[in-house]
Amino acid sequence: MATALERYARLEAEGMWFDGQSSRPNPVIVRFGEATLTLSGADDVPRAHWALASLRTLPDQSDAKRLVLVPAPDSDERLVLADAEMIAAIRTVCPDLNRHRAPKGSWRRLIIWGGGAVASVLLIVFVIVPALAERMAVLIPPAQEEALGEQVLAQVSRVFGQFNQVRTCDNPEGLAALDKMSARLAPHYESHVPVKVQILDHPMVNAFAVPGGYVVLMRGLIEGAENPEEVAAVLAHEIGHVIHRDPTRLTLRSAGSAGILSMLIGDVLGGAAIAIMTDAVINASYTRAAEEDADNAAHRIMTGAELPLEPMAGFFERLSDGTPSPSSGVLSHLATHPDLLGRAEAAREADIIGDTRYVPILDAEEWQALRRICRR
Numbered sequence: 395m396a397t398a399l400e401r402y403a404r405l406e407a408e409g410m411w412f413d414g415q416s417s418r419p420n421p422v423i424v425r426f427g428e429a430t431l432t433l434s435g436a437d438d439v440p441r442a443h444w445a446l447a448s449l450r451t452l453p454d455q456s457d458a459k460r461l462v463l464v465p466a467p468d469s470d471e472r473l474v475l476a477d478a479e480m481i482a483a484i485r486t487v488c489p490d491l492n493r494h495r496a497p498k499g500s501w502r503r504l505i506i507w508g509g510g511a512v513a514s515v516l517l518i519v520f521v522i523v524p525a526l527a528e529r530m531a532v533l534i535p536p537a538q539e540e541a542l543g544e545q546v547l548a549q550v551s552r553v554f555g556q557f558n559q560v561r562t563c564d565n566p567e568g569l570a571a572l573d574k575m576s577a578r579l580a581p582h583y584e585s586h587v588p589v590k591v592q593i594l595d596h597p598m599v600n601a602f603a604v605p606g607g608y609v610v611l612m613r614g615l616i617e618g619a620e621n622p623e624e625v626a627a628v629l630a631h632e633i634g635h636v637i638h639r640d641p642t643r644l645t646l647r648s649a650g651s652a653g654i655l656s657m658l659i660g661d662v663l664g665g666a667a668i669a670i671m672t673d674a675v676i677n678a679s680y681t682r683a684a685e686e687d688a689d690n691a692a693h694r695i696m697t698g699a700e701l702p703l704e705p706m707a708g709f710f711e712r713l714s715d716g717t718p719s720p721s722s723g724v725l726s727h728l729a730t731h732p733d734l735l736g737r738a739e740a741a742r743e744a745d746i747i748g749d750t751r752y753v754p755i756l757d758a759e760e761w762q763a764l765r766r767i768c769r770r
Contacts, residue, residue: 399487402426407477409433411441414470424473424480426487431463433473442471449488463491536587536606539642543606546645550594550610563593563613568767571760575626578755582698583691585637591629595768599713601628603635605642613768619709622756622764626699627692627706627741634691640684682733689737693744700752703745710738 403426410419411433422433422441431449433442444465452462452472461481463473475481485491551560563569576591587607597614604610609632611625619625635641680688696703714734756764 399426399428402483402487405480405483407475407480409477409480410474412472412474413442414472419474422473424475426483431473431484444473446488447490449484449491450493451491534605534642540587540606542645543604543608543641546604547608547610550604561595563595563768565763565767565769567763568593568765568769571622571756571764572767574760575622575629575755575764578699578701579626579630579633579695582695583633583637585633586639587636589633589636593767601632603632603641605645607636609633609636616765616767621705622754622761623696623701623705624709625764626701626755627696627703627709630692630695631688631706633695634688635680635684637691638684638687640680640688644680685737686740689740690744693741697744697746699755700747701755702747702752703741704748707738707741707745710734710741714738 406423406425409422409424411422412419420435420441422435423438425432425434426446427443429446431444431446432440433444434440442465444463448466450464450467452464459476459478461475461484463475463484465471475484551562572591572593576589580589585607589607589609591609591611593611593613593616596612597617598612599614599618600612601615602610609629611629611632615628616625619628692706693703696706711734754761
């Protein structure tokens, strides 16, 4: 065994560790110790030491390319490995890996089967479904993606209708101003689907993108903005999410494997799945990286349209204070987005207009028309 351990002394691999206390998987780096398997976190601090002599596999594993280990036959902890070289090394160092003590009753068999089932479900929820969502988001046909977006938009109106009568704002002068704003930005990005912008008559300071190229702005956001360039910056940010297909990834992850299959084959999703997807896009919890990518896209779009980024920075700074909409008193959902002050600073650094003169995206009359877009 010493010779084998020396051979694999520098070997390391990523794994998912379930500590037996919660259902949350913990990413770890797996290495060999003197007579142990060491599980370390991203900070390189060891989280667990498993004795090599006690390591056992879970029986009847469904995926032959993965290895699920336990530190002892009766332990609730699990380690899921997919690295072929590390799996081969562990099997070489631990020849008794597959030897299991016979259970002393049916309840022990139930525990073993139950543990395997839990590990499989967690693997699906936390590993397989996110990976599928990431890969399948770019494979969904645009027509199918737009159909899903239409269903989600219909559900959005029902969700917000529990608090206010929600309708799509359609004042003709306001729509003309919105079209002018969208047209100024359009030449400066490319999207796999046409971007379709609408404003909902609701006081929440919010904006979000929906699968299929739909971007929704709330009346509260228009009323809470100090100038049309602030609205344009938010619109450009949401267009950035559309470009990167973030709403589609988010809805696929929220719907799970059934939702992924339904979208791929063009099946009609059930109402419960649509409700879950709707909640996901309204309360969009994108990763910090996704938000930064959308901001960078907004910087490029605004700069290409020869518009300043100072309004974007100022808007982020007001939201970081939880500033309510002056007309409604509703706290901004956008204020929950990560690192608003850092994003404001990034916008200023990307601004090439500065204090020089520029052509406003809307004139004073058009800006007032946009602010009145929800009036009948």
